[in-house]
Amino acid sequence: MGQAIAGIGTIINRWDGSQWVPIANINSASGPGSERTTIDVTTLDSTGGYREFITGLRDGGEFTFGMNFVVETYLIIKDDFEDNDLQQYSVVFPDDDSTTIVFDGIVTGFPLDIPLDDKVTCNVTIKISGEPEVTTMLKITAVATIADIPAANGTQLADIGLPTKLPVTLSDLTTPTPAVTWDTGDPMYDGDTAGTYTFTGTITPGAGTYNPDGLTAEVDVVVGT
DSSP: OOOOOOSTTOEEEEEOSSSEEEOOSEEEEEOOOOEEEEEEOOOTTOOTTOOOEEEEEEEOOEEEEEEEOOHHHHHHHHHHHHOOSOEEEEEEOSSTTOEEEEEEEEEEEOOEEOOSSSOOEEEEEEEEEEEEEEEEOEEEEEEOOOOOEEEOTTOOGGGSOOOSBOOEEETTSOOOOOEEEEOSTBTTOOTTSOEEEEEEEEEEOOTTEEOTTOOEEEEEEEEOO
C-alpha cells in the first residue's frame, strides 16, 4: 500500500518547446478539478421514484496556483495568457515514482493581490483542455564524468570538441544521452593562454525525464604552453 506524501517538494513545470522548466515561487496549488456531467433521462414510466441519468462529457476542470510576484515569472504567465495556442504544464509530486500529471491548458486569469503589509502574490487559473494524463517521470540521478580535454595553445573554442550529448543515469538505472549546452568556461576560455578552464554543461532532459536537482556536467580543458 502506498504512503501519503506532503505537498512540499511538488514541482509545477511549463514546457518551453524543448524542455520542462519549473515555475518558481509557487506557494499553493489546486487541481486538476476534473468533473463529469450527467444527462437526465427520467421518463414518465421510470420506476421507484428516482431520477435516471446517463453519462455526459468529462471536463478536465481548472488548475490554479498562487505564486509570489516575481516579474520574470509573471511575464511568462502573461505571455501564456496572450497566446491563443494551448500551453503544456505538468505537476510532479515528491513521491518515489515522481508521479506526474500532464495537461494542456489556457491561462484564463492571473490577478495580482497587493496587500498593505504582506507580500505581493499572483493567483493563476488555467483552464484544462482535454484529459489530464497521469504518468511517471524518470529523475536524472547522475551525470557522466568526463576526462580532461587537452588543447594545443591557440585552439579556438569551437575546435575544443566539447561533447554535444552526455550519458546520464535515470532513476530506473537506464543511461540515455541527452543534449548538453556548455558555458564559456571558468575562467572564460582563452585558447592563447595556457591554463585549466572549467566548463559547466546544462543538461536538456529528454521526454519523460526531469532534473529536479539541477545536475550539471563539468569538464576541464587544459591548454598547453
